[in-house]
Amino acid sequence: MVVNTGALRNKLRRTRRTGVSNYTTAMQTIWVGCDSCSQKTSHLVLFEVDDGGPSDDGEVYIDPENGYCVLQCEGCKSYSFLHKHSYLVSEDGWETTETTDFIQYPRRIVGRQPIQHSNLLPPQVQRIYFETRNALCNDMNVLSGIGIRALVEVVCKERNAPGKDLQQRIDGLVEKGDLNAAGATILHSIRTMGNDAAHEVKAHSNDDLSTAFDVVEHLLMGIYILPAKASNLPK
């Protein structure tokens, strides 16, 4: 959308004078991701405050404007918080385009729900699992890579997999029957990713991290969650 720079600046000046502008309780709706419904759903905007103000970095063509909303999913009724950040971008120095970023809290990745029955994971595994998931949802790609490797490491330790380093311990999981050879090959790739993140401060792509996290979740399901649930089946 192309906007008039002067008009937006006037709007920002009015906003600064009043401090809080556009206070509303109108039931507007917005389609954003829902962590519980695991997809984009219609959300009611229960409350919104716009807090306009120019950038203080001296840039003439970037005027940020912030809006803060309390949302409620119309499907599962869960609440979340939305930060709308609008700013002007000019590529040629004359015509400006208004761009808005939307950031939801708690941060989420649409379609990636936490692993089910996570209460069946050992406490230390559970803790590293959720810390790594939070890093993933917050676009912390270096820490996500380190966390995914740490998850593999803590599983090997918890299962007493034999070996003097992680490479040998992953093979040790195969010896113990916790993992098949194909699974070990994938975990070795994840180990290498984690090494790059930890030692080279390498940020892997979202797609690669998402795939690696899928694999580790599958490992956790196979080693801890499914056996615990299966133990309750009638003999």
Ligand SMILES: [Zn+2]
């Ligand atoms: Zn929902």
